[in-house]
Amino acid sequence: MFRAELRKILPYRTVWIILALFIVLLALFVSAGGNVVLNGQQVGATLYTFPGLWQKLAYVASYFNLLLGILLVILITDEFQFRTFRQQVIDGASVAELLQNKLLVSGLLAAFGMLTVLGLGFYFGLTRAADTANQATVGITAVALYGVQVLGLLSLAALLAVLVRRSGPSILLFLLYAWVVEPLLRFSLPDELDRYLPAKIFNSLTPMPGQEVLDTMTGPSVALLPTQALPLALVYTAVFWGLSYFVLRSRDL
Amino acid sequence: MAILELNNLSKAYGSTTALRNLTLSVEPGSVYGLLGPNGSGKTTTLGIALGVLRASGGSVRWFGQAPSASNRRRVGALLETPNFFPYLSARQNLLLAADVKHADPSTVDRALDVTGLGTRQHDAFKGFSLGMKQRLALASTLLGNPEVLVLDEPTNGLDPQGIAEVRGLVTRLAADGKTIIIASHLLDEIEKVCTHVAVLQRGDLRAAGPVHNILATADRVVLRPASDTSATTLQQALATLPWVSDVRPETAGSFSVALSAGQGSADLNRALFAQGIALAGLEVRHRSLEAQFLELTK
Numbered sequence: 001m002f003r004a005e006l007r008k009i010l011p012y013r014t015v016w017i018i019l020a021l022f023i024v025l026l027a028l029f030v031s032a033g034g035n036v037v038l039n040g041q042q043v044g045a046t047l048y049t050f051p052g053l054w055q056k057l058a059y060v061a062s063y064f065n066l067l068l069g070i071l072l073v074i075l076i077t078d079e080f081q082f083r084t085f086r087q088q089v090i091d092g093a094s095v096a097e098l099l100q101n102k103l104l105v106s107g108l109l110a111a112f113g114m115l116t117v118l119g120l121g122f123y124f125g126l127t128r129a130a131d132t133a134n135q136a137t138v139g140i141t142a143v144a145l146y147g148v149q150v151l152g153l154l155s156l157a158a159l160l161a162v163l164v165r166r167s168g169p170s171i172l173l174f175l176l177y178a179w180v181v182e183p184l185l186r187f188s189l190p191d192e193l194d195r196y197l198p199a200k201i202f203n204s205l206t207p208m209p210g211q212e213v214l215d216t217m218t219g220p221s222v223a224l225l226p227t228q229a230l231p232l233a234l235v236y237t238a239v240f241w242g243l244s245y246f247v248l249r250s251r252d253l
Numbered sequence: 254m255a256i257l258e259l260n261n262l263s264k265a266y267g268s269t270t271a272l273r274n275l276t277l278s279v280e281p282g283s284v285y286g287l288l289g290p291n292g293s294g295k296t297t298t299l300g301i302a303l304g305v306l307r308a309s310g311g312s313v314r315w316f317g318q319a320p321s322a323s324n325r326r327r328v329g330a331l332l333e334t335p336n337f338f339p340y341l342s343a344r345q346n347l348l349l350a351a352d353v354k355h356a357d358p359s360t361v362d363r364a365l366d367v368t369g370l371g372t373r374q375h376d377a378f379k380g381f382s383l384g385m386k387q388r389l390a391l392a393s394t395l396l397g398n399p400e401v402l403v404l405d406e407p408t409n410g411l412d413p414q415g416i417a418e419v420r421g422l423v424t425r426l427a428a429d430g431k432t433i434i435i436a437s438h439l440l441d442e443i444e445k446v447c448t449h450v451a452v453l454q455r456g457d458l459r460a461a462g463p464v465h466n467i468l469a470t471a472d473r474v475v476l477r478p479a480s481d482t483s484a485t486t487l488q489q490a491l492a493t494l495p496w497v498s499d500v501r502p503e504t505a506g507s508f509s510v511a512l513s514a515g516q517g518s519a520d521l522n523r524a525l526f527a528q529g530i531a532l533a534g535l536e537v538r539h540r541s542l543e544a545q546f547l548e549l550t551k
Contacts, residue, residue, distance in 0.1 A: 004352035007345060008338060078338075087336035090303045091353040091393075092326030253305040 001093065005101040009075070018071045023116050026064050030057065030120055034128060048129040051138035053121055058146035058206040061117050065150055066175065068109045069157035073170045076102055076161035086253040095249045099158075103241055106154035114147040142206065145226050149205040152233045153178075155240035156198060162244040195223055198236045204229035254317045256281050256401055256432045257302060262311035264297050264456075271297040272456045274311070279434055279449070284427045286443035286464070287436040288546060289453035295436035296333050298453070299405050303330050326354050329394030330403035335386040339379035343370055343389050346378055347396065356397025364392035367422065383410030391419065402426060405436045420446055444542040454550045466514070467545060473499075474518050476525075477507040477534035484508075490528045497521065509538065 009015050034047050047056065079085040085098055121143070126133055157174050164170040178199050186194035194200060204224045224232070257279040264272040272294040279285045287295045300306035302313050304320055315324040337346040347361045365371045368388040373381075381389065387410045394402055404423070408416040423446045427433055437443050443450060444464070451461035460467055478487045484506060491497050496513040503509050512521065518537050525532060 001352065004349050007349040007352065008341070011345065012340060082338055083334065083336040084338060086305045086332075087350075088353050089305050089322075090325065090330045090332055091350055092322050092328075092355065093353050094322040097322070250307070252300075252307055 001097050001101060002104055004088075005105060009105065014074060015071065018067055018074075019112060022064055022067045022113070023120075025067075026061055026116060027120055029060060029064075030124055033060075034124075046129075048124045050125050050129065050132040050135040051140075052209065053125050053129070054117075054139045054142040055207075056209045057117050057121050058142040058149075059209055061113065061146055062149060062203065062206045065113070065153050066178065068113060068150055069153050069174055069178075070171050072102070072106055072109060072154050072157045073161045073174060074167050075105060076158055077165060077167040077170055080165040081167070083253075085248075089253055096245065099241065099245050099248060102158055106151060106158065109154060110147045110150040113150045114143050117143050117146060142226075145205040145230065148230060148233050148237075149202045152198070152202040152205075152237045152240075155237040155244075159240045159244045159247075162247050196232065198240075201229050201232050201236060205233055254281075255279060255314075256316060257434065258314040258317075259298065259302065260312045260314070262298065262301060262313070263309045264294075264301060264306065265309045270456050272301075272308075275453075275456075275458050277451055277458070277461060279432060281432050282427075282430055283449045284423065284433045284435065284447045286447035286450040287434065287453060288438070288440065288443050288450055288542075289436075290438055290550065292455070293438075293453040294456040295438075295453055296405055297456075299330070299332055299403055299434070299436055303328070303332060303403065305332070326397070327399055328401045328403055329354075329396065329399035330405075331390045331394050331407060332403070332405045335390035335393075337378045337386070337389065337393075340377060342375045342377055343381070343392075344374040346389065347393060350393045351396045354397045354399075360396050360398060364395040367395060368392040369418070384412060384415055387411055388415070391422070399431075401432045401434070403434045406438070407435065408437075408439065408442060416442070440541070440543040440546055450542070452546060452549050459549045464542070467542075472540060473509045473511055473538045474521055475503060475507055475509045475534070475536045475538055476521070476532050477505070479531040479533045482530050487525075487530060490525055490530050493528070494521075494524055507534070 047053075079098075088098060089095065118140075122136065125136060156177070157170075160173050160177070161167075161170045164173060182197050182199040185197060186200065189197075195204070201224065205226050207223065207226060255278045257277075259275055259277045262272055262275040263270070275294070275298060277298075287298065289295050297306060301308045302315075302320075304322075304325060313320050315321075316327065318324055338349070341349070344361065344365070347364060348358055350356075351358050351361055362371075365374050368391050370385065370388055370392060373385065378386065378389065387407070391404075391407060394404065402423075407423075408419050411419060420442065423433055423435070427446070427448075433446075435443065435447065447464050449462065450464050450467055452459040452467075476487075478484070484502075487508065488500060491500050491508070491510060496516045497510050498513070499511040501509050510521070512518075518535055522532060522535055
């Protein structure tokens with residue numbers, strides 16, 4: 001069945017445009033970062049030194065995850081718009097298979113995100129801070145945590161796409177939730193609770209670089225540590241895919 | 254064992270009932286027509302049978318089993334509209350469908366040939382005319398050589414030549430022993446190819462059975478008495494025959510009557526002669542399915 005999924009994706013120009021955009025924007029951002037001037041000094045090569053690079057890159061890349069979310073929303077809502085989910089069920093696919101394929105696609109997108117981060121990390125690290133190359137693999141687990149973050153956000157994107165079925169409103173809802181709804185919720189909830197909200201949990205996987213330094217000055221942050229957030233992020237991901245399955249199964253196609 | 258059994262199937266959309274307690278059975282090798290005006294519940298019936306609509310009540314059985322993805326793969330179906338990826342070519346779309354159906358990709362070439370799409374196979378679906386989209390949907394139903402075909406309005410958007418081709422295709426497939434279920438509001442289409450028919454109206458089943466039975470009950474016998482028999486005498490004689498009904502006067506002193514199943518025009522002639530009435534003319538008037546359909550859905 002997954003071959004069928006590849007037959008849909010590989011010739012689809014929109015997919016390649018969004019993936020290229022992800023690489024180019026992230027590369028430009030990371031490249032431009034070295035030219036930033038702070039307190040009259042160019043940040044320069046210190047930005048690209050291993051082992052801190054991986055955490056910085058994962059944090060920066062997390063801002064571009066929305067592009068991958070939008071892509072998955074498009075791939076799922078297309079199936080409703082073209083009525084191809086309906087046709088595939090008629091042709092002998094089960095609802096579970098339809099979603100398993102999208103789950104695999106989300107896995108591929110997460111792998112793509114991780115590979116992009118790894119590629120850019122090695123490129124910039126080895127070319128602009130070659131003297132730290134002996135520590136190139138230290139802290140590389142940040143990239144794996146970033147991959148889990150992508151998987152988590154994509155599970156939320158998939159749920160919204162299955163619920164709303166139309167690309168425009170789904171994308172809008174996805175952005176609204178990540179940027180407006182959850183921040184507002186966090187505002188009104190006590191700190192002990194808001195750190196368990198899904199977008200917050202996913203964000204906790206790629207903490208802001210230097211958070212530890214800040215913590216020593218301002219007291220420990222309320223956000224969970226990446227290692228604490230990891231199991232919860234996986235639970236949210238599973239729950240969102242489970243809900244998508246439940247919605248798709250209980251409605252007419 | 255029936256190919257498809259529908260048992261007390263119902264479907265409601267909010268307060269609208271699209272289907273009410275439909276019970277039907279499609280036997281192997283039959284060409285089963287679902288007939289009814291727009292909105293009568295044909296597509297709803299097939300949508301439930303094919304697993305894309307949830308029934309409000311009742312059950313479906315395919316090949317004697319509960320519906321499943323694997324028994325749907327034994328069915329080639331075109332439901333309502335041709336559903337394909339617009340940016341993929343005809344061939345790419347069929348290869349994708351073949352993967353979903355677990356069908357041999359080599360059947361794609363044959364399906365393209367049979368539906369006359371061979372020369373346009375590399376063109377994107379979005380550039381196709383309605384007729385070509387319909388042909389592609391028909392091609393898709395043939396992938397993997399399924400035992401059963403479900404065709405919902407298969408001649409939609411086709412030109413007269415295309416319609417004749419589809420009819421020929423259905424006849425050929427039926428001759429190969431395939432079971433075919435066709436929904437249509439075009440009576441001519443159904444009458445020409447079907448062995449069985451079910452008539453639906455506003456979600457209710459109005460009649461179901463072999464086409465000749467449905468039509469036979471619609472046949473009328475027109476009789477013209479000899480000049481020495483008065484109309485009253487003839488009417489009185491007909492009234493004594495319990496298997497004669499619906500006596501209607503026709504032009505030039507003739508009458509038309511409906512006969513119960515199992516009785517023919519010869520029986521009528523014999524019974525009247527036994528009562529001393531000679532007929533100057535006796536003719537069986539076959540009714541078209543259209544006339545019968547209008548009668549059933551009146």
